[in-house]
Amino acid sequence: MSKKKILIVEDEESLLKLESILLTSKGYEVRGVANGRAALEGLEEDMPDLVLLDIMLPEMDGFEVCRRIKQNPVTRHIPVIMLTAKKTREDMERGREVGADCYITKPFKSAMVIETIQRYLSR
Incomplete structure (x- = not known):
């Protein structure tokens, strides 16, 4: 069984590291980005199974990132x-x-x- 992929969008470096370590230790494949634009840019090429999203981000806030993810037929699931x-x-x-x-x-x-996370990934 392949590892579930989680995209973490968090601009605070210490929290991004903490969340990455936590999720990696639980067996997830983790990719972290520090802003909303970067999150959206890589989304379709490297489709995660779940997105962990901060709201207060540089360039584009988490509300806008989430709205775009959910409006895109390829990523809305x-x-x-x-x-x-x-x-x-x-x-x-x-x-x-x-x-x-x-x-x-x-x-x-x-x-x-x-x-x-486990609850959403087991659906």
Whole structure:
């Protein structure tokens, strides 16, 4: 069985490393990018099984990245988990509006993130 691929979109380098190490240790193939444009550029060539997406990103925010993923017929099936410090009800509602499958706020518990990822990848 091939490893499930996860694309992490996170501009904070320390968090990107932490998330990458965590997911790699659980047997996932991980690719990390630091901005929304880079996320969208590589999406179709190297199709991930799931996207872990921050909202506050340079160039293009996570809401716009998610909207574009979900509007594209080629990528709309990919689960998008927003992992963000933005906690307001309006932010969460906007996440749903752009098509996010799940919305997790920082600081997060690693076990909960892993559990959520496993739930979406087992569908």
